[in-house]
Amino acid sequence: MANESGKKVVILGGGISGLAAGVYALLAGYEAEIYEKNAIPGGECIGWNRKGYHIDNCIHWLTGTKKGTSLYDVWKKVGALSDDTEYAKIDSFFSSEYEGKTATLWNDLEKTQRELIEISPEDKDEIEKFIKHVEYSKQCLFPAEKPMDMMGVMDYIKMSVSMKDMPKVMKEYGKISLEEYGKRFKSPLLQRLMTDYLPKEYTAYSFLVSYATMADGNGMIPMGASLQLSLRMEKKFKELGGKIFYNKPANAINLDGKVANSVSFADGSSVSADYIIPTVDTHVLFNKLIPSSYMPKELADAYKDENAYPTTSGFQVAYAVDVNFDLGETTFAEIEPLKIGERVFNRMYVKAYGYDDVFVKDGKMVIQTCISQTDVDYKFWKNLSKEEYDRVKQELTDEVTKRIEASYPELAGEMELLDTWTPLTYERYCGAYHGGYMSFVTTPGAKQIRLKGKLDGIDNIYLAGQWTNSPGGLPVAVASGKFAIQRILKEEKRSIKI
Ligand SMILES: Cc1cc2nc3c(=O)[nH]c(=O)nc-3n(C[C@H](O)[C@H](O)[C@H](O)COP(=O)(O)OP(=O)(O)OC[C@H]3O[C@@H](n4cnc5c(N)ncnc54)[C@H](O)[C@@H]3O)c2cc1C
Incomplete structure (x- = not known):
């Protein structure tokens, strides 16, 4: 199917978003080339060897491992997961210890509730409320079929039905930081359990959704570690006819009026393109590859306000x-x-x-x-x-x-x-x-960054990468690669079903 359209998509960055954009570009019939500054694919989703041991950098949980979800389909399509993928047999999210006692967030919510109440009977009401809302949070599935701004009325109706209890979670936990939330518990151990995992600036709802993802079997760890997952995506991209170039840091995206027509690299070479998808960190993109005047205002404002938009x-x-x-x-x-x-x-x-x-x-x-x-x-x-x-x-x-x-x-x-x-x-x-591991931390009160995927004043640059949608992470990265191609297809008035 490669290069049915006769048009070339040049992708900058061979991390999860770049590899996903590459696979989807080929599936949509474009020629696709990825240029990566490092010697291997994966970006932040990698691991490395020291003294013969493999150190894993990334996957503590991979959202989208549950069959039947739209995100699972994306992971499958890009070659990261298959129906035969084996997952680590881990039955808990994590444990916290304090003064000789241990509390664990098990994947089994009933077990967690029972044990937490045993640890702190005086927190019974708060524990039951927590578990009930974690159960509701299982409905919070990442919408990976198409970008939200391409959704129609029916899509929104479908989503609000399937996530009908999420407003209760948002009402109760959407405006409070984890640091504040922890104080609702009387037990010092449970206070720590609630604040140990994510940075304390995060909204409490992010924590509930993370735990729900694990408890729902939708956040497992594929065996073989992070680098192997990235290598599977690279393999898929190459099998479909894509070309990937390593040790090729981009220096500039060259603009001719409203058109970005080529990319120059540090080694002095350049490549022309019909479409360019930068998946590099947005700070690199707007400070190095194109003038910062193209930076969307919401992103520029976020960089200026480290209290509302911290990184971790x-x-x-x-x-x-x-x-x-x-x-x-x-x-x-x-x-x-x-x-x-x-x-x-x-x-x-x-x-x-x-x-x-x-x-x-x-x-x-x-x-x-x-x-x-x-x-x-x-x-x-x-x-x-x-x-x-x-x-x-x-x-x-x-x-x-x-x-x-x-x-x-x-x-x-x-x-x-x-x-x-x-x-x-x-x-x-x-x-x-x-x-930063992810995009900006979701803090209470701060507007979530959700870039529209195109830049005012440039016709053929389509953004992807975890910084396009906070709080980032692997699901945002992989879906953003797909979304960038869907935006191109829409522009060309073609079906966005890929
Ligand atoms: C320690 C750690 C743990 C994590 N754990 C999890 C987890 O459990 N679950 C989860 O969902 N997420 C996790 N993440 C986050 C996840 O790894 C990232 O969200 C995701 O990998 C980002 O993918 P990306 O493609 O958007 O960006 P990147 O991985 O940053 O890819 C961008 C690529 O662009 C390349 N690049 C940069 N500049 C240039 C240039 N000038 N020219 C060419 N190429 C360039 C970079 O080398 C990189 O390969 C973790 C991250 C870290 C660091």
């Missing part, structure tokens, strides 16, 4: 430990205060990766921890000289090691350090704004 990244450390240590899956624990830059952290998690053989070697498995970082932390790292950066990273790694050993005395002296990385790693590798 992480300081992460990976180790190898004996696979027989029973560390649970993901467990947050109180730690001796740890100062990183200007902020002090009192909680930290350990995630054990023994659930997938890809993370196990010679009887040892990978464990990782991540201390959530935001804009102010990014600036701390950024302001260090190269020598200071290396020194601080090493010192903090030692501090993290000590704290893990304090939480798990059986690990003392048993952890082999594999790697440490910071928000600057994501900036260097992907051009990620402030090292």
Whole structure:
């Protein structure tokens, strides 16, 4: 079917959104070329090897693993999932510990409710309300059939029927931050359970929806890890006739009036295009590839207001430990205060990766921890000289090691350090704004960023990537690639069914 139309789509960035745009472009009959600055596909959805161990960067949960949802169909179409995909056998979202007690958010909501009430009978009403609204939140499915601005009345009616209880969730949890929400619980352990997983600035409803996704079997982890998922998409793209070029950082999109007719690369080469889909971080796009005057106002306003639109990244450390240590899956624990830059952290998690053989070697498995970082932390790292950066990273790694050993005395002296990385790693590798994992955090009161996919004043640039729709993440990335092609099809007055 490739190049039925005789038109060429040039895609910048070979992450999940770029690979998805590529596959859908080919399915729609266009010629498609992807240009990626790194040597491998995947962008943020990758992993890497250290000392023979595989470290996973991305998938803690993959929204859209439930068969029958429109997002599942997209993951299938791009080659990321198939009906035979195996998933990690994990039966909980995560656990939190405090003063010797543990609370777990199980995928089984009844079990969670029972156990949380046992832990804190005085929070019974709040716990029951939480579980009831998590159950409602299972209705919140990512609409991946077409962009919302292309939906008709019937689509909206269908959506409001299928998500009929979501307004109750939004009313109760849509305007309150997680930090505030945690205070509704009397138990200090449950307060921590509610605020451990997502940065405290997030609206509480985001947390309920995340948990509901797991509890509904719609947020599983495909076996084989993140990089393999990206490689499956690359394979699909190539099988359909697409061309992907690595080590090709784009330097500029060249405009001739209202038409973007070519892209120039750092190596001095250039390529012409009928359509250009930049999937690179929007900060790179509007500060490097095209003049910032084209930046949509809502995005420009968001960059100016870090309180309403924070970003989130992480300081992460990976180790190898004996696979027989029973560390649970993901467990947050109180730690001796740890100062990183200007902020002090009192909680930290350990995630054990023994659930997938890809993370196990010679009887040892990978464990990782991540201390959530935001804009102010990014600036701390950024302001260090190269020598200071290396020194601080090493010192903090030692501090993290000590704290893990304090939480798990059986690990003392048993952890082999594999790697440490910071928000600057994501900036260097992907051009990620402030090292951001996702798009802007959804905070109470701030308008969600939802770019319309085209730029005023340019006819043939179609935007994709996680920054086009906050809060970003893999579902937004993959769907945005499809949506960009649907926008082109609509412009050409062709059917948008692909
Ligand atoms: C630690 C971590 C954990 C995460 N966990 C989850 C999770 O559990 N679930 C979830 O849904 N999401 C998760 N995410 C988020 C998810 O990885 C991202 O939302 C998604 O991968 C973004 O895809 P993208 O294609 O929009 O952007 P990117 O992955 O950033 O892809 C953009 C690509 O453009 C390339 N590029 C940049 N500049 C240029 C240039 N000038 N020329 C050419 N190419 C260029 C970059 O190298 C990159 O490959 C996580 C992210 C991180 C970092």
